[in-house]
Amino acid sequence: MNLDKAGVVVVGGGIVGVTTAYFLATKGHDVVLLEQRELAHGASGRNLGFLHMQNRHGDYAVKLTRAGRALYDDFADILGPAFEYRSNGAMTFFYTDDQRRVYKEFVEARIADGFKAELLDDQAAHEAAPILPPDVIGATFSPEDGQIRTPKFVRALAQECRRLGVRIHENTPVLGLLRNGSKTVGVQTISGNVPANRVVWATGIWSTMLESEGITVPIKAHRLGAVLLAPVEEKLDKILNGPLAAKQYAHIRNLPSYKDEYFTSPSEDHSQGLEHMECVAKTENGNLFIGCPMDYPEQLDDRMPAAGLKLAIDSLLRTFPNYRTLGIESAWAGLVPATADSLPIVDEVEELPGLVLATGHVYGNLAGPITGRLVAELISGEDLSLPLDELSLYRPSLAAPVEGVIRY
Known part of the structure; x- marks a missing residue:
């Protein structure tokens, strides 16, 4: 039949x-x-719908992702506002002088590779994203990044x-x-x-x-979590990344000032492959969107592990303690295929x-x-x-x- x-x-x-x-x-x-x-x-x-150009590296990968990024302008003309397409860039914030040194080199390297990027000081970072906590001392800004609701x-x-x-x-x-x-x-x-x-x-x-x-x-699954919380009033029209994700990317790990200890958290459990790519954004409805605890399940299991949810919430409350009473609307995880x-x-x-x-x-x-x-x-x-x-x-x-x- x-x-x-x-x-x-x-x-x-x-x-x-x-x-x-x-x-x-x-x-x-x-x-x-x-x-x-x-x-x-x-x-x-x-996933959180990020269009992250800033961490693409290698000639072919950059060409591939630039071509994909450009198509969203065409899709916006065809589909209108249906998918919450925003092109306001992304920031990666940091807390320490050691992290600042690495991210200064990151910005310089990105500019040399033909990307648009800048290093923001304390005042400029907080003006660009008033939601940032006071102990943030600066941030990178990548205007080519964007966001959709996938x-x-x-x-x-x-x-x-x-x-x-x-x-x-x-x-x-x-x-x-x-x-x-x-x-x-x-x-x-x-x-x-x-x-x-x-x-x-x-x-x-x-x-x-x-x-x-x-x-x-030849692919392997890794699991990325996301949490959707209640709406917040603070303005946030860009993607925010915390410093921890630096260790995921070869082009950052190869920078002269980089050391793993600058970009780790006691909440991560490396013995179990549990790490955190800290990121925060808002939906068009104002909901706070956070992620991404990540691990590597042996089976194709797309449920959020309890330890991953705890890692995401611990990170949120460490960065934004004022959100400790904010309601959780949903939490989930997705399996992403990775190649060598x-x-x-x-x-x-x-x-x-x-x-x-x-x-x-x-x-x-x-x-x-x-x-x-x-x-x-x-x-x-x-x-x-x-x-x-x-x-x-x-x-x-x-x-x-x-x-x-x-x-x-």
Whole structure:
């Protein structure tokens, strides 16, 4: 029994899958999109929506994310205000002279790499973000950063996909591939088969289920938590990052003044791989949004661990003790797929002609939309906006195992 049939079937209803379906539809392809639960159920519905350009490094990664970042201006014209797109930049605040020294070098290095960045003193930092506590002595400012509400973006673009003729089937888990010999000719779902000429696999960390098809996708899950709190009156129109995230990024760890001890917290439990990427933002409704406790679950478990929630709340109350009575509206976690080189995998699978991988996005809010465009160009036989060699499933840099604590 067939559920549907298509020229291209896209598996996965997150930011990568929906943008892929959109760009394919704009090029005239007959598209079906399948999602095992509801749209944006996975990582796309469980993050803070940051468009963080400031910590992208490496020539290709910067080109990829700049291209993805630019697409949001186009999507804002198409979708209007539906996804809370803001382009007000991001700040990373700090408390000590040691941290200031490192972040001064960070700003200088970012400017040398062609980014816009500046180092703010105490007064300028508090003027830019009055919500900051008094013991903050300065901050970096990166005006190229922005913010969206990712689940709202995915759902709004899905509506545009439907308008373009894409059939979207939610609550429809895919059980496996349909094959004619080695060739991929569609997928099997719990509701019936979907024959197709091409299959795009865009399921994030759940791409590991392709092991059952004989395809190894070299990604590892790490879990990022988020907490949504009640509205606050203090003005905050930018993303705020605390200093602890510095240790996650190679281009910061390699700075001359950097030392791990400048960027650790007693609340972190490194023996269990529990770390904190402290960040704070506000939604358009004024709710305080905080994150991100992070760890590395052995199983695909997207529940917030108790220790992670405690870490996030402890950090909030240490930074903003005046919020100790602020109500918690919800808390959740998402599983983000990481590769050994922190670049996604966008490639045709040689062993199974007809199957295209679009997965491994550790910064999917930026790289997701441009991935959708690249996949649509690839399937359409068009010139590519960016070369795909560095995103190949078969690139040597994926050979290293992704183990232990992940660093970008």
